[in-house]
Amino acid sequence: MQPSAKSENKFVQPTDVKTVLSQHKKPKKVVVTAGMPYANGPLHLGHLAGAHVPADIFARWMRMLIGAENVLFVNGNDDHGSTSEVAAVQAGKSIREFIDTIHDKQKETLKKYSIQTDVFTGTSRPETYPLHQAYSQDFLRRLFKNGLLEKRITKQWFDAKMNRFLQDRFVRGTCPNCGNTEAYSDECDVCASQFDPSLLKDPRSQLSDAKPELKDTAHWWLNMWKVADPLKMWLETKQKAWRGAIVQEVLNTVLIGCRFENVHEETYKGLKETLPKHKSRYVPGKKVECLFESKEDLAKGQSILEAAGIPSVITDKWGHRPITRDVSWGIPVPEELDPEMKGKTLYVWPDSLIAPIVFTQVALEQSGRKAEQYKEFWCDPEATVVQFLGQDNVFFYTIMQGSMWLGHKENPQTLPQLGDLQMTEILSCYHLMINGEKMSKSTGNFYTGDQLLEMGYSADQVRYYLALLSLPVKASNFDREHFTERNKFLAGPMNAALEKPISACHSKFNGRVPEGKLIGKAEAETLKLVQMYLRSMQKGDYSILLGQIENYARQINSLFTQFKPHDDRAVESERKDALFTCFYVLKNLMIMLNPFVPETMNELRKTLNLPESALRAEELGTGIPAGHAINPKGVYFPAVADTASETTSST
Numbered sequence: 276m277q278p279s280a281k282s283e284n285k286f287v288q289p290t291d292v293k294t295v296l297s298q299h300k301k302p303k304k305v306v307v308t309a310g311m312p313y314a315n316g317p318l319h320l321g322h323l324a325g326a327h328v329p330a331d332i333f334a335r336w337m338r339m340l341i342g343a344e345n346v347l348f349v350n351g352n353d354d355h356g357s358t359s360e361v362a363a364v365q366a367g368k369s370i371r372e373f374i375d376t377i378h379d380k381q382k383e384t385l386k387k388y389s390i391q392t393d394v395f396t397g398t399s400r401p402e403t404y405p406l407h408q409a410y411s412q413d414f415l416r417r418l419f420k421n422g423l424l425e426k427r428i429t430k431q432w433f434d435a436k437m438n439r440f441l442q443d444r445f446v447r448g449t450c451p452n453c454g455n456t457e458a459y460s461d462e463c464d465v466c467a468s469q470f471d472p473s474l475l476k477d478p479r480s481q482l483s484d485a486k487p488e489l490k491d492t493a494h495w496w497l498n499m500w501k502v503a504d505p506l507k508m509w510l511e512t513k514q515k516a517w518r519g520a521i522v523q524e525v526l527n528t529v530l531i532g533c534r535f536e537n538v539h540e541e542t543y544k545g546l547k548e549t550l551p552k553h554k555s556r557y558v559p560g561k562k563v564e565c566l567f568e569s570k571e572d573l574a575k576g577q578s579i580l581e582a583a584g585i586p587s588v589i590t591d592k593w594g595h596r597p598i599t600r601d602v603s604w605g606i607p608v609p610e611e612l613d614p615e616m617k618g619k620t621l622y623v624w625p626d627s628l629i630a631p632i633v634f635t636q637v638a639l640e641q642s643g644r645k646a647e648q649y650k651e652f653w654c655d656p657e658a659t660v661v662q663f664l665g666q667d668n669v670f671f672y673t674i675m676q677g678s679m680w681l682g683h684k685e686n687p688q689t690l691p692q693l694g695d696l697q698m699t700e701i702l703s704c705y706h707l708m709i710n711g712e713k714m715s716k717s718t719g720n721f722y723t724g725d726q727l728l729e730m731g732y733s734a735d736q737v738r739y740y741l742a743l744l745s746l747p748v749k750a751s752n753f754d755r756e757h758f759t760e761r762n763k764f765l766a767g768p769m770n771a772a773l774e775k776p777i778s779a780c781h782s783k784f785n786g787r788v789p790e791g792k793l794i795g796k797a798e799a800e801t802l803k804l805v806q807m808y809l810r811s812m813q814k815g816d817y818s819i820l821l822g823q824i825e826n827y828a829r830q831i832n833s834l835f836t837q838f839k840p841h842d843d844r845a846v847e848s849e850r851k852d853a854l855f856t857c858f859y860v861l862k863n864l865m866i867m868l869n870p871f872v873p874e875t876m877n878e879l880r881k882t883l884n885l886p887e888s889a890l891r892a893e894e895l896g897t898g899i900p901a902g903h904a905i906n907p908k909g910v911y912f913p914a915v916a917d918t919a920s921e922t923t924s925s926t
Contacts, residue, residue: 292805292896299809301341304651304658307334307348307521308631310665314352314374314397318384319721320753321665323712324741326705329815330663331390332742333702335870336812347652349634350376352397355605357442358621361481369602375397388404388734389873394638398630406646407633411606411621414629414683415495419612421681423502424495425599426613430473431492431601432460436485440601446487449476470718486728492601493615495608497625498593499678501686503531504569506677509690509698518747518814520666521703525673531573534558534585535580546583550576563685564590596675599621628676631662632696655695660699663815669703687902702815704746709753722753735872736762742817742871764825765912772828772864776857777882777908779841783855790901791855795834798896800827801863805895808867821871828864831857858883858905859898866895878909 289295292796309330312322327350332682334348353359354374363373363899374397382395396403418424432441432594443460450458451474453466460472473489480487499506510525540563547555550565551572558564562915565580565587567573573589598621599608605620636646651660664672680689680696691697706713709720727737728793740758744751782788804827811820838853839845862883869890880889884906 279611290802292802293893295802295805295809296893296895298575299340302337302657302659303341303345303513303655305337305346306333306631306635306652306658306660307346308634308660309350309660309664310352310668311351311627311630312364312381313356313358313360314354314375314377314381315588317723317725318381319723320727321707321721322739323388323724324663324707324753325746326745327385328388328738328741329702329704329817330661331392332390332817332870333661333663333812333815335391335599335873336892339866339869339890347393347635347638348391349631349638350395351400351403351630351634352381353623353627353630354397354399355620355626356600356775357444358623358667360442360602360604363443363688364482369858371399373425377434379387379580387441387728388724388738391873393640394634396634396637398626398633399604402641403630403633403637406636408606408628410633410636411626411629412609414679416609416612417683418497418679419609420503421682421684421687423498423678425498425595426493426560426615427496427597428491428493429597430479430489430838432480432484432487433490434487437480439482440490440492441480441482441487442600442602444520445481446472446475446478447481448478451476469819494597494599494601494619495616495681497596497598497675497678498594499596499674500591502678502681503529503579503591503594504571505688505690507569507680508532509677510673516701517701520705521669521673521701521747524669528593528670530564530566530590530593531568531846532564532590533573533577533580534562534564534590535585535587537561537563539563539585542583542585542922543580546579548581567591586693594678598625621635624671624675624678625679628671628679631660648903650694654691654694656691656693660697661702661815662699663704665700666703666705669701672701672703677878702747705748707741707744707746707753709882710751711752715752723804723914732762732915733874735875735914735916736765736912739765739821739872743821744816747818759915762912762915766914768832769825769828770912771830773879773911774908775831775841776836776861777853777905779835779854780858780905781907783841783850786901786905788858788899788901788905789851789854791851793854793856793859795896796861797828797830797856800830801860801896804863804867804902808895817871824867827860830860855898855901862897862899863908865893866890870910872912875911878911882906 289298296513298845308332309326312318330348334346337346359374360370363370366373378397385395398407432446434441446460447457449456450463450466451470452468453463455463455465458475460475462469478487494547507529510529514522550569553565553567553576555563557563567576577587599619600622602620606626607618608616608621610617634647635649639648640646653660662672677698680698684691684695712720728734740761741762780788804823807820807823834853834857838849840850840854865876865879882902
């Protein structure tokens with residue numbers, strides 16, 4: 276009996292690791308970026324937990340999967356804007372001197388944590404700035420040509436004594452919402468509200484003793500509303516691919532709709548069915564809002580409402596953001612486009628969104644390739660760009676960046692094609708908390724990245740703990756007691772899993788892997804775990820995965836308990852099979868843990884006498900052959916020092 280076409284096309288569950296790996300979809304090229312730190316102070320643990328460590332784990336995995344030559348992990352300092360300028364003024368140094376000092380310290384911290392970037396530069400650094408200025412100015416010209424830039428006259432605080440406009444962070448005052456007396460000119464850190472600068476009470480200049488005044492100034496605003504249709508279309512394709520919190524935020528922001536007074540509600544209900552497909556809801560201000568699928572449907576809907584005597588206003592406030600500033604420290608906008616823009620610079624946010632493209636060019640040049648090859652990474656649908664960032668930056672990296680990428684194209688109303696900047700993948704994390712509050716350099720509530728190392732912990736111990744936190748799904752507290760307990764696990768049961776096979780191999784089998792066969796559930800558990808590993812690593816979700824890897828490692832301790840490879844009194848054939856199986860598990864552990872604790876796994880690789888190529892993804896499920904010589908065991912996860920424990924518990 277011949278199988279039907281339907282049964283022929285039925286998916287067959289793979290029964291071996293090699294098949295699983297061959298079926299896993301791989302990008303041709305990958306760029307990995309992490310949220311760019313301001314050059315205003317040391318990297319704190321929140322930076323490492325929310326951006327740099329997860330990004331490094333992902334980049335290392337991608338190198339294992341598709342080859343290091345096809346992966347670029349690029350990052351650098353967000354040099355421009357008021358944050359660095361304010362910090363430099365407070366330190367009594369020139370901006371250049373201050374930024375260079377901070378850059379070197381941050382770079383050293385990343386090195387200590389084995390954050391393996393292909394380049395860690397900065398938007399103002401000499402190797403980057405010329406490329407960054409040229410690319411950013413060309414970007415602005417394209418946006419201008421496509422009508423994505425509109426000029427608006429707004430009011431901004433001006434310090435007459437210093438004869439300069441004041442950026443957001445150069446003005447402090449009383450928040451109109453909560454009364455915080457240290458609010459910035461347009462936002463408050465305490466209540467998280469944003470407001471028009473004119474609403475700030477009792478403004479104070481941070482550069483002089485003068486009371487600032489509001490003056491008119493012209494700026495370019497990014498018209499994201501113009502590309503609302505393709506932007507919304509793209510974001511809706513990410514509902515299953517992106518983390519839930521991101522999807523919820525962006526889809527609740529990119530609204531194509533209109534609002535009208537609720538006094539017209541009964542009339543609206545009578546003609547609701549004649550409107551294009553839409554959703555309606557009540558919104559503050561005694562209004563009803565109708566949300567449509569496209570701007571074309573919105574126009575039809577408004578026309579029908581207007582004809583029925585229901586005036587409405589478009590819900591497009593989200594779609595307009597200023598992208599220039601009255602500062603000298605930044606990328607100058609092209610003056611030829613509008614003489615009134617002379618002296619203006621690109622706002623630090625669009626500056627920082629463009630920067631990773633330029634960082635990619637710098638990384639390519641430093642590796643002996645051509646800067647123009649960045650298009651192979653950024654402009655090919657078969658390549659991918661993955662960006663790791665904090666939850667509060669989602670708007671900029673999705674809605675603003677998406678609008679800029681669309682608006683930069685020849686036809687902004689279509690999604691990117693080959694040769695266009697491709698839309699990026701976003702992996703955001705919630706905040707790492709200390710004492711129940713968000714880590715923040717501005718409030719002093721933070722650990723620097725170096726502090727834990729100074730307490731005696733290894734970088735891998737910190738990396739492992741940070742990867743265990745559930746930051747992709749919720750804010751997590753840095754619990755020093757839990758941190759110490761997790762490190763006791765690494766130094767105890769995990770170390771035992773690594774060391775027992777090596778010790779038994781040397782004491783009982785002349786330092787060579789014995790002849791044997793795989794026993795127990797080793798192959799089945801490996802197949803199951805590799806499938807989970809591929810899914811989890813692709814999504815950057817590490818917490819649950821590490822728990823399963825720990826369970827996988829426990830097989831080694833179970834095999835020793837049951838078959839006693841280290842004990843001559845046990846059945847020799849069973850001892851050999853058990854130890855052979857332990858080394859199979861051990862090699863898989865080494866590969867899977869390598870992105871998380873690279874220094875430790877490299878030490879294990881040397882002990883197992885394996886080449887660096889053994890860390891490739893394709894080596895999963897291959898085991899170590901009988902007769903292979905094993906080197907003496909090394910030091911893997913060190914025991915937590917009593918002094919470090921006492922320090923953390925008493926701090």
